[in-house]
Amino acid sequence: MTDTQQWWRHAVGYQIYPQSFFDSNHDGVGDLPGVQAKINYLKDLGVDFVWLASFYPSGHVDSGYDVTDYCGVDPQFGTLTDFEALVAALHATGIKVVIDLALNHTSAQHPWFRAARQSRTNPYHDYYIWQPSDGQTPPNNWQSVFGDSAWQPNPATHEAYLHSFATAQPDLNWENPRVQQEMVQIIQWWADRHVDGFRLDGVTHLKKRADFADVADPRTGYYQDLAGVAPYLAALRPVLTANHLLTIGEAGGVDMTTAKQWLDPTTGFFDLLLEFDHVHFWEMAEPKLPVAALRANLTKWQVALEGHGWSALFIENHDLPRAVSYYGDAVDYPRRSAQALGMWYMLMKGTPFIYQGQELGLTNADFTQIDQYRDLDSCNYYHRQLATGAPVANTLKQLAAKSRDNARTPIPWTGKAYGGFSTTTPWIDMGPDVAQRNVERESHDPLSVLTFYQQLIRVKQSVPALQTGRYELIDTYDDQLYVYRRTYNGDNWLVMVNMSSQIATTQEFDLTASELILTNLLVDSDSDAQQIQPWEARLYHLRQLE
Known part of the structure; x- marks a missing residue:
């Protein structure tokens, strides 16, 4: 594969949750024309591609991920013509387009399932996963990710169907070659409409235990057969490769060995993997990871994939809380911690993703x-x-x-009513940041989070060492520091971030002959490299490191 075909290795991505981005028709819901109206903002930010979260026609049970038609646009977001106009406008600006594809399940309102549930002899019945059921006792102890039984009775066939997610999201039977072929045709349909790639949602859920036995871990023990997923992904590879599509796999729970196999440029299935070792994804009660654990988990992936694959770098998405509230200090250091977190993850090896509003330093919803x-x-x-x-x-x-809603509050474009997102009451309440953190205000502030992200993006895109250079964790004296070096053809860069609200002390570096390229504090380049202020972040171009 040529360097041009691997454009994503030098790119910065931006995830858009259309429902909360910008409302163009004043109904309180963001839409695809609203995204098109803000293309100049995306251009000024400097991103290379956008990832559009699910916009398909939906049963509206799980935020658009209960799909009723894989080849359409939900009316609340616009029309297929609107989508095609958006893609053309983004491409004209030099921005590529990646879309979501939920592989594991459809909506219970999808025509396939509506037919499948009518009888055991229906041609679509085997598109889904069934077990005999008396309508009272579930076939086994399997649970959905939402905590209830993963089985829902279907009286018409005296069976229950499997749903790893919501009851209204029946799991597809990937053992059925017809299901695989349906997905191949869907991918080609969107490729014909000039999308540049897909984020394949929930790929680790596709393979289920064939014996339907009780499992020790009812939440995950029945589907995490990663070796069994490979034949399904292999069925999709030809259409993805033929159309030169970027493939991003949502791959929670994938081990290092499997990750290397799935990312192999010759025999693998993905260009990028989204892994979740640095977040507690589904568990509400679990706290954030300490800095030491973050260092260990992220370094493990950086080292393991060196020469074997490419990382997708992220700290926010539509399912996670806001990074400032989760990792940072939203009370005493909201701006500085937002900037520090941006430098911390974006300059590692991999393709960084920015989730809408992250570049403004938005905090949790405060509901x-x-x-x-x-x-x-x-x-x-x-x-x-x-x-x-x-x-x-x-x-x-x-x-x-x-809550996932922390990331789903509407983008505040101005400090006016409803943050300039809409002229009417939004589908969900605005967050608490409208007056202080909005695009209009931050665009004119040289010290804002938005301005800092623009600088980070430019640095990432312009420095080869920060794209393809080797990652090396640097030991420090203070557990709250995250320090690493990027090296490429003798060109060395040092990233130093204090991920705490206290002053940190690091080992002594001789940085006098080095250049401080970017920082979120107004400091002199010869300032004490051992004393790092709360949530201070520094990027050095090294000439000497001792």
Whole structure:
């Protein structure tokens, strides 16, 4: 594969959640024409491609990931003509387009499933996964990721169907070659409409245990057969390769050996993998990882994939809380910690993804009542916890920290009503950041998070060592520091980030002959390299490192 075909190795991506990006038709819901209206913003930010979260026609149970038609656009987001116009406009600006594809399940309202559930002899019945059922007792102890039984009775056939996610999201049967062929045709259909790639959603869920036995871990023990997933992914490889499409795999739970196999440029299936060792993805009650664990987990992946694959770098997406609230200090150092976190992850080896609003330093939603939440998982969790006797206040506190809705509040474009996102009440409440953190204000502030992200993007895109250079973790005296070096053809760069709200002390570096290229503090280049201020981030171009 040529360097031109591997354009993503030198690119910065930007994830758009259309529902919350910009409302062009004043109905309170963001849409595809709204994305097109903000292309100049994306151009000024400097990103190379956008990843559009699910915009397909949907049953609206799980934020668009219960798809009813893989070859269309949900009316709330616009039309297929709107999509084609958006792609053309982005391409005219030099920005490529990646879209989501949910492989594991459809909506229960999808025509395939509506036919499948009618009888066992229906041609679409084997598109899904079934077990005999009396309608009372589940076939086994398998649970969905939302915590309930993974089985839903279907009286018409005296069976239950499997749903690894919501009840309204029946799992597809990837053992059926017809399902594989359907997905091949869907990929080609979108390739014909000039998309540049896909993020393949939930790929580690595709292979289920064939014996349908009880498992020790009811939440994950029945589907994490990674070797069994390979034949399914192999069926998609020809159409993806023939169309030169970027492939991004959502790959939670993938081990290093499998990751190397899946990323192999000759025999693998993906160009990039999204792995989640640096976040606690589904567990509401789990705290954030300490800095030492972050160093260990991220370094493990950086080292393992050196020469074997390419990392997708991210700290936010539509399923995660805001990074400033999760990793940083949203109270005392919101701006500085947002900037420090940006430098920390973006300058590692890999393709960085920025999630909409991250570049503004947006914080969590700060919701205080359950009726403010729209996320299915959050609402289900709330009611499950209350059913066990958990205090309301404690449950709401957990949701405030980890709910997926934290990342789904609308983008504040201005400090005006509804943040300039819409002229009417948005589908979900605005976050708490409208007055202080909005595009209009930050665009005119040379010290803003937005300005810092623009600088980070330019540095990442212009320095070969920060793209393809080797990553090396540097030991420090202070556990709150994350320091690493990037090296390429003798060109050395040092990233130094204090990931805490206290002054940190590092080992002595001789940086007097080096150049401080970027920092989020106004410091002199000969300042004490051993004393790192709270949430201070520095990028040095090294001439000497001792």
